[in-house]
Amino acid sequence: MSKRFPGRKLSFVRLTIMVVAIAVVAGAGLVGWNRFQDAQAAAASPSIFAGYVDVTATPTYAFESPVSPQAKSVVLSFVVADHSNPCEPSWGGAYGLDAAAQSLDLERRAARLVQQGGHVAVSFGGQANDELATVCTDPGKLATAYSDVVQRYDLDTIDLDIEGSALENVASIQRRAVAIAALQKERLQQKKPLAVWLTLPVDPNGLTAAGRAAVDHTLAAGVELAGVNIMTMDYGSSKNPTETMLAASIRAAEAAQVQVGQAYKDHGTPLGAESVWRKIGLTPMIGQNDVKDEIFTLADAAGLQRFAVEKGVGKMSMWSLNRDATCSPNYPDVTRVSDGCSGVEQGSALFSEVLGAGLLPGTAASAQATAGENSTAKAQMTQTPVVDDPATSPYVIWNESSAYVGGDRVVWRRNVYEAKWWTRGDIPDNPVLAAGSTPWQLIGPVLPGDKPAPTVTVPDGAFPAWAETTVYHQGDRVLFDGHVFEAKWWTRMDSPEAALQGSSNSPWLQLKNDAVEKLLNAASK
Incomplete structure (x- = not known):
């Protein structure tokens, strides 16, 4: 080469340019590879929709009869401390777990939803009453309380809703995190992994200082978070008066995504941008919010859904499925929040359908497991005659000659039915009758461990x-x-x-x- 190009030498400047160019190419390749890995990791966790159900609200919401495919995944709310026994879990302080099984038939209804391919999670905490960790200070009893709920309902997903004064109670946040981390480890050893979502309030600028601290304490205790679910609602004075609910919610989501990403980085487990979005959940309060001037419309819901799909958020939810309906004319003041309707005119539209469009109900793993269980159950039903046993049936076996009135419950072919009106001789599972024609309402299956109700x-x-x-x-x-x-x-x-x-x-x-x-x-x- 020296003969063909006499006198040409590789100068220091040229060498520097070459090295920089190689570094840029290598860096670009590394960035591209990291982005590819990030995208692959994010794709492994599906984006889901799961609406909250207020279990103790009146009228009782029939979540076991979903109004739409998106409503087949529910987060039953809220498990809190019993008023007289702080380490005993209860539903809203109104029903112990046994009382909920008897008075609300909660387990049977949950089993019925799962029969239909649905998914059930449970939320601890909420705005009212006392979350378990805030009043149960015995670590062992606290861990048992959480475990009792998870085992009783055979859960693969729980939600920790921390708000109000509970968010400022650092000692309880740490107690809760330690108990949940131990429970996760125990379930994993049993090959029953437990997904944990941390639900926190936000303003349009993202998580509050207390919310960021709650994420830090939870990660520090070793909890494997499925994600941080932000409550995009009730902004109050933190929202610009001219800002729409959609704009405020998007701003809150973008800020929270940065904050959650930083939290993982601070704890030595940095995540790519797409993976962090999979760690974000969005929960608007549909229709009329607690703040009088804040109304989350169907148009806001459509915009938030588009944003969620575009960013690849891990979960979309809503408060609540109970409220997903237009208020009837006899509800006099729609600016006052109702447990049973949204406060806005919905027509035939459902917030659950709008927000859940393009998202999976529940989790991919639970859906696959449910499909397998249903196939097995169907195969067993075709091979084995169904026999009702009075010794293990919670209610009397249906009898063709007996008369039943509205509210009476019977067992027929291993399922529980409730009479809607007086009936005699009408088979509960008559397959040719439309829902409005049959005098029977299917509640759910006879459960393992059932026994006759006390007479x-x-x-x-x-x-x-x-x-x-x-x-x-x-x-x-x-x-x-x-x-x-x-x-x-x-x-x-x-x-x-x-x-x-x-x-x-x-x-x-x-x-x-x-x-x-x-x-x-x-x-x-």
Whole structure:
């Protein structure tokens, strides 16, 4: 080469340019490879939709009968500390776990949703009542409380909703994180991994200082977070008055994504941008928010859904599925938040369908597992006759000759049904009747461990037998055909038989078992 190009030498400047060029190419290649790895990691975690259900709200929301495919994935809310026993989990402080099974049939309804390919998670905390870790200071009892809920409902996903004063309680945040990390480790050893979402309030600038600290404490304790779910709602004075709810929510999401990414980096596990977005959940409060002037519209929902799909957020949710309906005309003030409607005119549209479009219900793993379980169950049903056993059935076995009134529950072919009105001889699982025609509502399957519900035996003489010629006044109680009835008004010669058959015009009201039991207990004192 020296002969062909005499005198040409590789100068220091040229050498420097060459080295820089090689470094740039190598760096670009490394960046490209990192982005590829980030995209692959993000793709391994599907974006999901799961709407919150307020379990103790009135009227009771029938989540086991989903109104849309997107509503088949639910986050049942909220498990909190029992008012009298701070280390005992309860639903909203109103029902213990056993009471919820009996009064709300919660486990059976959850099982029914899973039968249909749905997914069930549970949220601890919320705005009202006391989250377990804030009042249960015994580490062992706290861990047991969380574990009891996870095992009872066989959960693969839980949500920790920390807000209000609980967010400022650093000691409880640390207790909770330690307990949940231990529970995750235990479940993993049992080959039942547990996904954990941390739900926190935000303003349009992202997580608050207390929220960022909660993320840090949770990661420091070793909790493997599925993600940080931000409540894009109730911004108050932090939102610019001219800013839309959609714009404020997007701004909050973008800020939170940066904050969560920094938290992982600070804890020695840096993530790529796409992977961090998979660690973000968005939960708007549909329709009328708690702040009077804040209304999250269907148009806002469509915009947030587009943003979520574009960014690849890990989870979209909403508060709540109970509220996903237009308020009826008899609800006088739609600016006052309702548990049962959104406060905006929805027409035939559903917020769950708009927000959940393009997202998977539940988790991919749970959906695959459910599909496998359903296939196995169907195969077993075709091979083995279904036999109802009174010894393991929570309610009486349906009988063709017996009459049932609205609210009565029976077991038929290993499923529990509730009568919608008086019926006799109508098979509960008649496949040719439309939902509006059948007198039976399917509640859910008979569960492992079920046993007959306790029956109330009325002792002889506890109530007088109904007599045709006796005059009865409002509040008088009688015994007829083994059932206790109470007079609604003055009556004579009106048999309680009509009430037994479900007539609303009867002067008699049939008392349910729990009411009869209370009367008998009061009489024995």
